[in-house]
Amino acid sequence: MDFNDTPQEAEFRAEAQRWLSDNAKPRTESGGMMAMFAEAEGEGGNRGEAEWEMVRQAQAWQKRKYDAGWAGITWPKRYGGRGASIMQQVIWGQEEAKYETPPNIFMIGIGMAGPTIQVHGSNEQKDRYLKPMLSGEEIWCQLFSEPGAGSDLAGLRTRAVKEGDEWVVNGQKVWTSGAHYSKWGILVTRSDPSAPKHKGLTYFIVDMESPGVEIRPIRQMTGGANFNEVFFKDVRIPDSNRLGAVGQGWSVAITTLMNERMSIGGGGGMLGGDSGLSDVIKGLGKVYVNGRPAIENAAVRHQLARFMTRFKGLELTGYRTLSALSMGGMPGAESSIMKLEMGLLAQQMAAFVMELQGPNGVLMDSDVALMEAMWQQVYLGVPAIRIAGGTDEVQRNIIGERVLGLPADVRLDKGVPFNEVPTGPRTATV
Amino acid sequence: MNFAFDQDQLMMRDAARKLLDDLSPMSAVHKIMDSEESYDAKLWQAMAENGWLGTAIPESYGGSDLGYLELAVLAEEIGRHCASVPFSSSIYLAAELIKAAGTEEQKHKYLPKLAAGEQIATVALAEQGRTDLDGVTAKVEDGRLHGEKSPVVDGLCADLLILPAREHGELSLYLVDLGQGVERSALHSMDRTRKQARLRFDGAAAERLGGSGEAGRHLDAAYDRGAALLAFEQVGLAQAALDMGVAYAKERYAFGRPIGSFQAIKHRLADMFVKLESARSNAYYAAWALAKSPDELPAAAAYARLAANEAAAFATEENVQIHGGIGFTWEADPHMLVKRAKHLESWLGGGLVWGERLLGNAA
Numbered sequence: 131m132d133f134n135d136t137p138q139e140a141e142f143r144a145e146a147q148r149w150l151s152d153n154a155k156p157r158t159e160s161g162g163m164m165a166m167f168a169e170a171e172g173e174g175g176n177r178g179e180a181e182w183e184m185v186r187q188a189q190a191w192q193k194r195k196y197d198a199g200w201a202g203i204t205w206p207k208r209y210g211g212r213g214a215s216i217m218q219q220v221i222w223g224q225e226e227a228k229y230e231t232p233p234n235i236f237m238i239g240i241g242m243a244g245p246t247i248q249v250h251g252s253n254e255q256k257d258r259y260l261k262p263m264l265s266g267e268e269i270w271c272q273l274f275s276e277p278g279a280g281s282d283l284a285g286l287r288t289r290a291v292k293e294g295d296e297w298v299v300n301g302q303k304v305w306t307s308g309a310h311y312s313k314w315g316i317l318v319t320r321s322d323p324s325a326p327k328h329k330g331l332t333y334f335i336v337d338m339e340s341p342g343v344e345i346r347p348i349r350q351m352t353g354g355a356n357f358n359e360v361f362f363k364d365v366r367i368p369d370s371n372r373l374g375a376v377g378q379g380w381s382v383a384i385t386t387l388m389n390e391r392m393s394i395g396g397g398g399g400m401l402g403g404d405s406g407l408s409d410v411i412k413g414l415g416k417v418y419v420n421g422r423p424a425i426e427n428a429a430v431r432h433q434l435a436r437f438m439t440r441f442k443g444l445e446l447t448g449y450r451t452l453s454a455l456s457m458g459g460m461p462g463a464e465s466s467i468m469k470l471e472m473g474l475l476a477q478q479m480a481a482f483v484m485e486l487q488g489p490n491g492v493l494m495d496s497d498v499a500l501m502e503a504m505w506q507q508v509y510l511g512v513p514a515i516r517i518a519g520g521t522d523e524v525q526r527n528i529i530g531e532r533v534l535g536l537p538a539d540v541r542l543d544k545g546v547p548f549n550e551v552p553t554g555p556r557t558a559t560v
Numbered sequence: 561m562n563f564a565f566d567q568d569q570l571m572m573r574d575a576a577r578k579l580l581d582d583l584s585p586m587s588a589v590h591k592i593m594d595s596e597e598s599y600d601a602k603l604w605q606a607m608a609e610n611g612w613l614g615t616a617i618p619e620s621y622g623g624s625d626l627g628y629l630e631l632a633v634l635a636e637e638i639g640r641h642c643a644s645v646p647f648s649s650s651i652y653l654a655a656e657l658i659k660a661a662g663t664e665e666q667k668h669k670y671l672p673k674l675a676a677g678e679q680i681a682t683v684a685l686a687e688q689g690r691t692d693l694d695g696v697t698a699k700v701e702d703g704r705l706h707g708e709k710s711p712v713v714d715g716l717c718a719d720l721l722i723l724p725a726r727e728h729g730e731l732s733l734y735l736v737d738l739g740q741g742v743e744r745s746a747l748h749s750m751d752r753t754r755k756q757a758r759l760r761f762d763g764a765a766a767e768r769l770g771g772s773g774e775a776g777r778h779l780d781a782a783y784d785r786g787a788a789l790l791a792f793e794q795v796g797l798a799q800a801a802l803d804m805g806v807a808y809a810k811e812r813y814a815f816g817r818p819i820g821s822f823q824a825i826k827h828r829l830a831d832m833f834v835k836l837e838s839a840r841s842n843a844y845y846a847a848w849a850l851a852k853s854p855d856e857l858p859a860a861a862a863y864a865r866l867a868a869n870e871a872a873a874f875a876t877e878e879n880v881q882i883h884g885g886i887g888f889t890w891e892a893d894p895h896m897l898v899k900r901a902k903h904l905e906s907w908l909g910g911g912l913v914w915g916e917r918l919l920g921n922a923a
């Protein structure tokens with residue numbers, strides 16, 4: 131065990147620092163990694179000129195990294211990557227986090243679709259999709275969840291029917307982040323409704339500009355509209371866009387979901403960040419609790435220390451997971467710990483920092499609330515972390531069953547033909 | 561001992577619920593949220609016509625003098641419906657302060673208008689978000705007020721303001737007509753159905769409310785009364801979140817079964833219920849102390865406040881979680897309850913404030 135960089139790692143870090151300082155501006159203020167969960171109210175997904183400008187800037191930054199070999203540290207060179215180690219990926223993430231960079235809108239592509247295509251794709255598919263994905267030229271979205279299928283993803287009903295060497299797709303997806311600026315989507319469909327639910331699924335790559343694809347924004351509790359509902363009406367997908375065998379869509383989807391959890395819960399980009407509390411502490415000299423600066427209050431100090439400790443535990447657990455990965459492990463159930471704890475911790479921290487601000491705690495005005503209202507924004511954004519990419523409850527089931535080896539829940543839907551599984555009156559539609 | 565509301569009070573609750581079901585379903589609250597309106601004027605009018613505003617105002621000042629328990633009954637229904645009205649500012653805080661500190665003349669002048677809903681009053685508790693009185697810099701000179709108060713709940717729609725200010729080195733309460741000499745700017749509250757403002761005064765006429773140097777004493781009591789009554793709004797809100805969560809857990813299926821059949825969800829809802837019932841019991845005690853046993857109020861209000869803050873935060877946050885993706889949307893109701901819970905909590909303070917008040921009073 132050694133918490134310091136090896137000589138090679140130190141050399142790599144220095145190289146990354148050199149390139150970054152030549153190509154980007156250092157961050158002036160830092161909300162730490164919590165800033166990732168914050169969004170100024172109504173800013174995201176408003177589909178106005180500012181959003182398209184954000185997309186262009188994000189693409190330009192991605193292209194710059196790609197050209198210099200920093201975009202896909204762990205990706206094979208053949209697909210535009212650097213062919214380097216996960217540790218180097220982490221080091222890059224730590225250094226990049228110190229600079230002002232546009233939002234990362236490539237996570238679904240590079241973090242989820244890319245690894246899935248690398249495992250399950252044909253050579254033609256890898257050659258066609260991976261480079262423009264990594265360079266940011268083509269953005270990807272994830273068309274998994276449906277009004278009636280979220281946690282129970284295999285309950286999805288978007289139908290794919292084969293016609294000649296094409297598939298005809300009808301149905302609806304929902305909560306699709308970034309669909310409106312994506313070129314491609316990864317799509318799971320039901321190709322055989324009479325097979326048991328996990329058996330009748332087929333996975334595709336779909337061109338979001340295909341006729342019959344309709345994208346409508348859904349507004350979030352933050353006020354923004356980063357996600358969408360996506361309707362499919364007689365959308366034709368060539369069979370050559372199928373990923374994996376017919377009826378094997380579930381195992382392909384599992385590859386995507388493992389990588390999703392990894393990128394939300396434990397991905398390199400999230401590590402090495404500050405909890406944002408050091409800036410809170412700096413601001414607490416001017417925030418009063420019971421007539422004294424909050425930073426002098428013992429209860430406040432105690433609570434901050436508990437949060438900092440939990441955050442540190444999370445960060446270091448992340449490094450341990452990555453160490454295991456770097457020795458050849460697969461992203462596994464450990465990333466459930468990260469995702470679960472991160473969501474809960476961020477919610478509790480945000481609520482506490484709001485409480486400290488007294489009557490200003492509920493205000494979103496950036497010139498009034500501490501740290502430009504970042505914690506208020508985090509508070510409104512964080513329920514997404516507890517829901518998206520597998521809810522807290524699903525993560526706990528994974529920890530219980532796959533890590534601790536507890537007996538699985540009794541399943542009423544196993545082995546039953548999909549069209550005979552009970553469904554309720556409510557599907558989650560807006 | 562009888563720890564329950566009586567038959568008349570229950571009838572009153574049913575009537576209040578019916579009126580709010582009719583006039584303030586969640587769809588009406590959504591409308592206010594998406595508009596620039598600072599409150600639901602139609603609902604406010606109906607509350608005035610039905611005598612709600614004067615519930616705890618004596619008959620001689622235009623009220624019905626039914627009492628605090630009756631006011632608490634209304635508060636719970638208002639919270640449960642997430643109603644968008646300045647009821648709490650005008651009634652629990654401002655009217656109560658005028659009752660407690662006003663001269664006969666002031667009571668006759670203001671209370672009938674507040675009871676009739678012809679005027680809306682509010683109380684400015686903070687300057688730049690700071691609520692302790694050492695932070696008060698607003699000044700009164702020759703009957704004219706100078707300074708700034710922020711944030712002020714209902715500061716956009718109020719006609720009348722009560723605030724602490726300094727005059728000759730003494731910290732006293734003042735009444736200010738917001739008609740002129742004030743500059744109002746909207747603040748951007750997370751809860752768009754309870755709007756807030758920053759108020760700047762440059763020479764507005766101010767009349768003293770209560771004795772010179774008595775701001776601290778009066779505000780301290782106002783916090784206790786306000787906390788006791790707001791606790792009922794918080795209990796109502798937590799109840800709404802629980803009801804919403806239970807209904808959804810019965811209807812929503814995953815893995816071939818209702819999600820409420822998963823113990824993760826069932827137990828979460830049970831935990832919400834436990835916190836809610838504890839908050840309700842504490843709120844009842846505070847309402848009784850307010851009505852019948854003022855000496856017990858400071859501790860009872862602190863208990864009620866602490867329990868209500870916790871129940872409302874937990875129930876509203878976890879109701880979002882139980883709804884999954886739909887819970888995160890603007891169109892659905894759960895986020896509105898979360899934001900209202902934060903409004904109610906931040907207004908009179910959270911656990912750090914009320915924990916101290918409790919230990920100072922109950923020990």
Ligand SMILES: Cc1cc2nc3c(=O)[nH]c(=O)nc-3n(C[C@H](O)[C@H](O)[C@H](O)COP(=O)(O)OP(=O)(O)OC[C@H]3O[C@@H](n4cnc5c(N)ncnc54)[C@H](O)[C@@H]3O)c2cc1C
Pocket residue numbers: 271272273274275276277278279280281282304305306307308357513514517518519520521522523524527558812813814815819822823824825881882883884885886888
């Ligand atoms: C901001 C955001 C972005 C998203 N982006 C995307 C995207 O880009 N692409 C995409 O495909 N999806 C996306 N999603 C969807 C997300 O993956 C689903 O919302 C999530 O899987 C939950 O599904 P659901 O919303 O249907 O909730 P449900 O599955 O209906 O869950 C409702 C409740 O039941 C609980 N529950 C369900 N099953 C169990 C069980 N077995 N045991 C215990 N409790 C259970 C859940 O934990 C939850 O509390 C996004 C969601 C959000 C909030």
